[in-house]
Amino acid sequence: MSADRVRHRPELPRGRRRRMARLPVTFFRIGLGPLFGRRLLLLHHTGRVSGLDHHVVLEVVACDAESGHWTVASGFGPEADWYQNLRATPKTTVQIGNRHYAVTARFLNEDESGAAMARYAPARPRTARRLCAFMGFGTDGSTDSYHRIGRQIPFVRLVAEPGQLLP
Template sequence: MEETGRPKRPTGLSKALFRAPTHLYRWNLGWLMGRRFLMLSHIGRRSGLVRRTVVEVVDRDAPQGTYTVCSGFGPRSDWYRNLLAEPKAVIQVGVKRMRVTARPLRAEEGAEAMARYAHRHARSARALAGFMGFRVDGSEADFREAGRRLPFVRFEPRR
């Protein structure tokens, strides 16, 4: 696996396209996104205001009610840094909302999550790895290595 560099944050039209799914959730159309995406509502670490972003679900454990996501823009992503500062959040998957606590995963847990994702969604995993700055050959070892280098978060339900 070769690292080609992290993606740059979107600006202009691409930023508007990245924000479009958030509007679907706000208009109660989150069900159009299916279960492969979720909207995360979290508290801004500086502003204290509610912030929202839509991220792809990398792994889901239905019996436990957990969802795992990856910060494709790396550890400097605002939503990731906000969750490190305040791990209590709300997620919405389809039309279902849940109060959760965010737990950053260790490198080996991230490797496992990425390997499972690649097994279920081979084409998407290769495209996602490329977007995140990794050139992978499609082997499980490559996806595991990418998973070790990326920040993953597991959302666990608050009871």
């Protein structure tokens, strides 16, 4: 299949697979966030309907420590609850290791998303191939292919608020 179309919407994990997928959230909550280094972050997000606080662990696609932002991708597409919740309430917090940061979500456009995926794929080729397969995309492994695929995956840049390092 070409990179121009999604074959299927990935199915949300259920039962034991869901518990395993949620295990990193527990690790962050009990203070073991540093085990993940800078590769994963815990995103706090407010339910757009319930108003309740929710958490999800996401892989960091790109990080710029100097300017204070992290880029993440929604492997479940724009229908993912965390993504929709950030659309409704873009100001939130993230936890990297044991440090908390106040951030504002900025949603990348198609060209920016394509560029982010094209940069990510060479850095993490196996993970990039798995993400593409999970979402139903075929790829030949070229930068151009990843750029086309990235244009269809929602990417979010989480920008730290200046001087807003939380305790």
